[in-house]
Amino acid sequence: MALDIIRIVALISGLHFTVGFQSPTLQRHSLRISSLSAANNKDDGFSLDRRSAIATTSAAVLTSLSITNPANAFFPVGAIASSNRPKSTSKKSSGNNSNRVIPTWKLDGGVEFPILALNTAGLSTEETLRAIDYAQNEGLNHIDFHPGKERDGVAQFLKDSKVDRDSLFLNTKIRKPAPGTSPEDAAKLARDQIEEDLQVLGVKYVDMLMLRDTPDQKNIQAQWKVLEEALAAGKTRSVGIINYCPSGLETLMETAKVVPALNYIMCHVGMGPDIQGLRTKNEKYGIRTFAYGQTGEPEPREAMLNDPILKRIGETHNKSTEEVALRWVLQNDLAASLRPSGNFGRCEGEECQVGLSRQVSCLEWELTKDEMAELNAIKYDDASPTPFSAYCPGSLVLKEGKWVPRV
Numbered sequence: 001m002a003l004d005i006i007r008i009v010a011l012i013s014g015l016h017f018t019v020g021f022q023s024p025t026l027q028r029h030s031l032r033i034s035s036l037s038a039a040n041n042k043d044d045g046f047s048l049d050r051r052s053a054i055a056t057t058s059a060a061v062l063t064s065l066s067i068t069n070p071a072n073a074f075f076p077v078g079a080i081a082s083s084n085r086p087k088s089t090s091k092k093s094s095g096n097n098s099n100r101v102i103p104t105w106k107l108d109g110g111v112e113f114p115i116l117a118l119n120t121a122g123l124s125t126e127e128t129l130r131a132i133d134y135a136q137n138e139g140l141n142h143i144d145f146h147p148g149k150e151r152d153g154v155a156q157f158l159k160d161s162k163v164d165r166d167s168l169f170l171n172t173k174i175r176k177p178a179p180g181t182s183p184e185d186a187a188k189l190a191r192d193q194i195e196e197d198l199q200v201l202g203v204k205y206v207d208m209l210m211l212r213d214t215p216d217q218k219n220i221q222a223q224w225k226v227l228e229e230a231l232a233a234g235k236t237r238s239v240g241i242i243n244y245c246p247s248g249l250e251t252l253m254e255t256a257k258v259v260p261a262l263n264y265i266m267c268h269v270g271m272g273p274d275i276q277g278l279r280t281k282n283e284k285y286g287i288r289t290f291a292y293g294q295t296g297e298p299e300p301r302e303a304m305l306n307d308p309i310l311k312r313i314g315e316t317h318n319k320s321t322e323e324v325a326l327r328w329v330l331q332n333d334l335a336a337s338l339r340p341s342g343n344f345g346r347c348e349g350e351e352c353q354v355g356l357s358r359q360v361s362c363l364e365w366e367l368t369k370d371e372m373a374e375l376n377a378i379k380y381d382d383a384s385p386t387p388f389s390a391y392c393p394g395s396l397v398l399k400e401g402k403w404v405p406r407v
Helices: 002-013 024-035 054-063 125-137 149-160 183-201 217-232 246-255 278-284 308-317 321-331 349-364 369-377
Strands: 104-106 112-114 116-119 142-144 169-174 208-212 239-242 262-266 288-292 335-338 396-399 402-405
Touching: 112 169, 116 125, 116 349, 125 149, 125 349, 149 183, 169 183, 183 217, 208 217, 217 239, 217 246, 239 246, 246 278, 262 278, 278 288, 308 321, 308 369, 321 335, 321 349, 321 369, 335 349
Parallel strands: 116 142, 116 335, 142 169, 169 208, 208 239, 239 262, 262 288, 288 335
Antiparallel strands: 104 112, 396 402
8 A cells, every 4th residue: 555655646746757677679769759740749739628628637636536535546457446446366477478369340341450459649759659569568559549649559559569560550540620720720730630641651551531520511521531531542541530429420420431431439348238329329320339438538536446346246257357348348349448547647657557457358257147237337427428529418528627517
């Protein structure tokens, strides 16, 4: 417990101390971080979504922690402290899981989409490098990242490592156009970003480009056309969308020539296996569902992590509630993007390493039919599958350091 308290104090103080190891690959990365140009660190100037607000949210969460009650603290996924919380049987990776085979979906064009991804949302360049290094040790080659610092971390990994580029699945996003942008300018912004991303990454193509939503229907359609062009030109192997509610899907499909491979939305226990009907809407068009937020967003959902049903099921399998929550998503035939630790937007040492290891190991056990039925029946009426949409019902906006409903 003393070590846990030290970790919390260090996080609150902004210290970058690491518990655990740094592999030789990561050590090489760390020496070269400073070579990144300031121009490559520019980020989305308009949308204050989950990526750009992670630091603010994490700071608020850490400030609210009670050191005398470690059960309130965010520890590695599967390891939130509690005197009656079972410890996971998953072991810290020693590098011997790098040959693990992650199941895939076969998308149009024969593209193999790994159903587990490393979610780098909110990580710094250095933390992105660290997370990728740990992910590689677990056989996790799908990297789900944003333009800006996360992309720079991916670029540095590609530059420094001996990993074959073709062994990675690089999945990135198009920035939202600012309000009032014309469809022509929105298309140019998307086209320019694709060229910028390829140049910074030092690759000829990415494996997936995903389009965020925007309140302007014409801009959705204009930017989707650019992604279709990029697909035809071989600059991406597949295309998808993020946080699209039914109205956004309908807008996009009015003019789309290529159907999105997937819709990347939040899904966790309490939303039901049909994700409040949005999964059915996706499948109406032949769109698969890729899930983030298995424990909630923009921060872990305390009510779910302390839910007596999840805790009881976890105790049966000697797993944590976080692991039960992820297994529920996977067993409902969804793909999942994994934050590397329960401390959202950070990847620091053992917390990050163990967090990834425990999550990836969720491929190796199953919930029973009765347990799935219990979890499917849990309902949270206030959970939205598109919390970071620019306009969908139930979406959030950050004001004065707090996430509040968009009005």
